[in-house]
Amino acid sequence: MNYRENIRLAIQSIKSNRLRTMLTALIIAIGLTALVGILTTLDAVKRSMTEAFSSMGANSFTIRNRGTGIRIGRGKRPKPFRSITYEDAQKFKEEQKTPATIAVSVFASGGATVKSGSLKTNPNINVQGIDENGLASQGLNLSAGRNFSLSEIGLGSNVCIVGNEVVERLFEHEDPLDKLISVGNNRLKIIGVLETKGSSIGFSGDRAVYVPLLKAKQLNDNANPSYTITVMVPGNDIMETVIGESTALFRNIRKVSVTGSNNFEITKSDAIAQTLFENLKFVAIGGVAIGIITLIGASIGLMNIMLVSVTERTREIGIRKAIGANPKVIRRQFLIEAVVICLMGGAFGIFLGIVLGNIISLSMGGSFIIPWLFIMGGFALCVFVGIGSGYYPAKKASRLDPVEALRYE
Structure with missing residues (x-):
C-alpha cells in the first residue's frame, strides 16, 4: 500500500x-502558538532594538564616567568614576585629530516643568545640553526650525529645540517657532522642533528640551554634572583605531x-x-520550555x-x-x-503564533x-511529536493476531 492510500x-x-x-x-x-508566538515576539523586539540603535549611529561610541547601567537580576552596579568635566570634554573635542565627529552632551534635568503662558507640561521633561553635533549623535531630526549655531553654542544663548510632545502640550494650534x-527660572526661545522619535531605553526624545551646552550649566540640578562624549566614526573599519587613539588621548587629559x-x-x-540580546536568550529558553511542556502534554x-483508536478498530485491523x-x-x-x-494542530498553532507575535511587533x-x-x-x-506519540499504538496495532482481531466484538 502506498503512502497516498495511507x-x-x-x-x-x-x-x-x-x-x-x-x-x-x-x-x-496551543503548544505551538506559545512557542512560535514567543519566538516571533523576541525576533520583533530584536529588530525594533536594532533599528533604534542604528538610527543613533551604528559607527559610534561614547565616553562616560560609568558603564551603561544595565543590570540583570542582582548584577553589579557599574562603578562610577569622577565626573567628566566640561573642560575635559572640550579639550578632547579640540585635540581629537582622527577623522571623526565629536559631540558633547550633558543632562541638566530629568523632571523639569515647561511653561508657556497659562499652560504647562507635567514635571517629566528631560532637559539636555548639547553642542552643534548633539542632534546627529542621537539620531534626532528637525521637523521645523534649525539647529544651534556655533555662536549660540559658544555664548550659551537662551534658545532651545523642543520635542514633539512639548509642542503638542503647549502649542497645539499654533506655530511654536x-x-x-x-524652564525653571529661565526664559528660552524655541528655534527648532524635533520629529517624533518615541521612547528608547527609558528616554523619550519627544518629551525633551535641548539647550546649548553652556546654558545647561545654569539649568543643571547637579552641582557636579558629568558630560558625555560621543564619537561618530565615518566607517566601521577604522572604529578600533579611533577607539584606541581616543582612549590614549582621554587618559592623557x-x-x-x-x-x-x-x-x-x-x-x-x-x-x-548586544547586552539585552544576550539576556533575551533566557526569555527565549523560557518560551521554548513552555511550548515543549505543552507539546509533551499534547503528545500524551x-x-x-x-490507543483508543486501535482498540475501537481491532476488527478493521483483523x-x-x-x-x-x-x-x-x-x-x-x-x-x-x-x-x-x-x-493539522501544528498548522493552526503556527498561524496563531505568527498572528500573536506580529500584533506585538506592530504595536511596538x-x-x-x-x-x-x-x-x-x-x-x-x-x-517528530506525531511519530513519537503514534509509534507505540501503531506497533500494538501491527502485532494484533488477525484471528483474534476478527473475533473481536
Whole structure:
C-alpha cells in the first residue's frame, strides 16, 4: 500500500472522530502558538532594538564616567568614576585629530516643568545640553526650525529645540517657532522642533528640551554634572583605531598614569543592544520550555487517543490483515494518522503564533514578520511529536493476531 492510500485512510479515520481529533489538535496548536508566538515576539523586539540603535549611529561610541547601567537580576552596579568635566570634554573635542565627529552632551534635568503662558507640561521633561553635533549623535531630526549655531553654542544663548510632545502640550494650534517658554527660572526661545522619535531605553526624545551646552550649566540640578562624549566614526573599519587613539588621548587629559586603569568607560553604540540580546536568550529558553511542556502534554493525549483508536478498530485491523496487509502496512497507517493530526494542530498553532507575535511587533512600531525558520521548525516538531506519540499504538496495532482481531466484538 502506498503512502497516498495511507493518508486517505488516515483522513477518513480523522473524519469519523472529528471532536476527539479537534481537541487533540487544539492542544498541539496551543503548544505551538506559545512557542512560535514567543519566538516571533523576541525576533520583533530584536529588530525594533536594532533599528533604534542604528538610527543613533551604528559607527559610534561614547565616553562616560560609568558603564551603561544595565543590570540583570542582582548584577553589579557599574562603578562610577569622577565626573567628566566640561573642560575635559572640550579639550578632547579640540585635540581629537582622527577623522571623526565629536559631540558633547550633558543632562541638566530629568523632571523639569515647561511653561508657556497659562499652560504647562507635567514635571517629566528631560532637559539636555548639547553642542552643534548633539542632534546627529542621537539620531534626532528637525521637523521645523534649525539647529544651534556655533555662536549660540559658544555664548550659551537662551534658545532651545523642543520635542514633539512639548509642542503638542503647549502649542497645539499654533506655530511654536520663535515662541518663548519657561524652564525653571529661565526664559528660552524655541528655534527648532524635533520629529517624533518615541521612547528608547527609558528616554523619550519627544518629551525633551535641548539647550546649548553652556546654558545647561545654569539649568543643571547637579552641582557636579558629568558630560558625555560621543564619537561618530565615518566607517566601521577604522572604529578600533579611533577607539584606541581616543582612549590614549582621554587618559592623557584625565592624567591617568601609565600603569593606572582607565577612570572612564568607552561604550560602543550597539553595546546596550548586544547586552539585552544576550539576556533575551533566557526569555527565549523560557518560551521554548513552555511550548515543549505543552507539546509533551499534547503528545500524551495523542498517544491515548491512538490507543483508543486501535482498540475501537481491532476488527478493521483483523480484516485488513486477513486480506493481505502485513504488520509494516498497519504500523505505517497509524503512524501517518498520528502525524496528520499533529500537522493539522501544528498548522493552526503556527498561524496563531505568527498572528500573536506580529500584533506585538506592530504595536511596538515594528514591521510584519514571517519567521520562516520557526515555521519550518514547527512543522518538523509536529512530525517528530506525531511519530513519537503514534509509534507505540501503531506497533500494538501491527502485532494484533488477525484471528483474534476478527473475533473481536
